[in-house]
Amino acid sequence: MTVMEVNPRRGATAMRQIGVLDKFKGILVRDALGSYDAVGERVADQLCGAHLARELMAVSEFLSAHPEYARPCGWDWAEQAAKGLWGIKQGRDQAEDRVCPPDVFERGRHLMVSAGLIAAKGGCSPPGPLGDKHLALARRIAARVDEYLLFAANPKVPFDNNGSERDLRMAKLRMKVSGGFRTMTGAQQFARLRSYLSTTAKNNVAGYDAMIRLFTGHPWLPATT
Numbered sequence: 001m002t003v004m005e006v007n008p009r010r011g012a013t014a015m016r017q018i019g020v021l022d023k024f025k026g027i028l029v030r031d032a033l034g035s036y037d038a039v040g041e042r043v044a045d046q047l048c049g050a051h052l053a054r055e056l057m058a059v060s061e062f063l064s065a066h067p068e069y070a071r072p073c074g075w076d077w078a079e080q081a082a083k084g085l086w087g088i089k090q091g092r093d094q095a096e097d098r099v100c101p102p103d104v105f106e107r108g109r110h111l112m113v114s115a116g117l118i119a120a121k122g123g124c125s126p127p128g129p130l131g132d133k134h135l136a137l138a139r140r141i142a143a144r145v146d147e148y149l150l151f152a153a154n155p156k157v158p159f160d161n162n163g164s165e166r167d168l169r170m171a172k173l174r175m176k177v178s179g180g181f182r183t184m185t186g187a188q189q190f191a192r193l194r195s196y197l198s199t200t201a202k203n204n205v206a207g208y209d210a211m212i213r214l215f216t217g218h219p220w221l222p223a224t225t
Contacts, residue, residue, distance in 0.1 A: 001222060002167050002198035004191040006184065011035035027150070029161045032140060046150040049085060050160035055137050056082040062130070069126055077119040081141055084111030088152050089159055098155035105152055109145060116142030167198050196220075 007014035012035040015021045021028070021039045029046045030036050036045070059078035063070040070076050084107070091104035100108075118124070119138035125131035141148070151157045171194055181187035196219065200210035205220050213220050 002195050002202065004167065004171065004195045004198075006187040006191050008184075012038040015039045027154075027157055029158055029164070031161065032144075044150055045147050046157050047144060047147045048161045049089065049148060049151065050162060052141075052148055053082060053085065056085070059134055059137065062126075062134075063124075066126065069124055071123050075124075077115040077124055077138065081112045081115040084108035084115070085148070087111070088149060092152050092159075100152035105149070109149060112145050112148075113142055116140075116145070167194075170194055 003018075003020055005018045007017055009017070011033075015035060016039060021036070024040050024042055026042060027044050027046060028036065028040075028042050029048065031048050031051045056078040060076055060082070063076050063078065067074060088100050088105055088108035091108070092098060092100040095101060116138045120135060120142055122135070124138075125134040151159045171191070174190065175181075181190065196214065197207055197210060199222070200220050201207065203220070203222065210220055
């Protein structure tokens with residue numbers, strides 16, 4: 001199911017007001033926004049691997065353009081961390097039981113943790129805000145590596161949160177084309193409609209049929225549990 005809501009706030013306050021994550025008891029697949037840490041008591045979190053891969057690629061591109069920070073001896077710590085991440089994902093994807101083999105997992109995890117720990121000590125990042133961002137990424141990898149790698153041992157947990165990103169795409173496209181919404185009411189109605197259409201699509205109900213049912217007073221609803 002998909003639930004989309006509009007709120008004037010962005011962080012934990014909005015999440016609590018929406019009222020989903022504070023009651024959610026499963027495994028949340030998400031990015032590293034700190035507000036998620038303050039809401040709810042979940043089984044576990046899977047930090048998005050695609051977000052991490054993009055962040056590591058940006059660091060590698062910087063180090064390639066500024067080799068004086070690729071220390072020691074031209075070492076690219078982000079490339080090493082990415083190598084470990086992709087190695088574990090490949091091991092999981094190729095396994096018949098969709099669980100990464102222990103030897104592949106330990107090797108990849110070691111590459112990620114060691115890269116994060118060494119880079120977090122400094123000397124591999126430029127001064128200023130960009131360097132602070134690189135250091136924060138290195139520290140996060142070292143401290144939260146098991147949250148990035150939860151997918152490796154649980155076949156039901158995806159590597160990334162692309163499913164949620166796809167659900168948001170139409171809302172972002174609507175804002176890009178129109179420049180935004182004129183009223184909060186209109187934005188909320190759009191979010192409700194997109195929630196309905198996304199949910200029906202996930203349950204193999206065609207969009208046209210879903211809309212006919214909605215506007216004739218017989219909307220499709222998920223089975224109660």
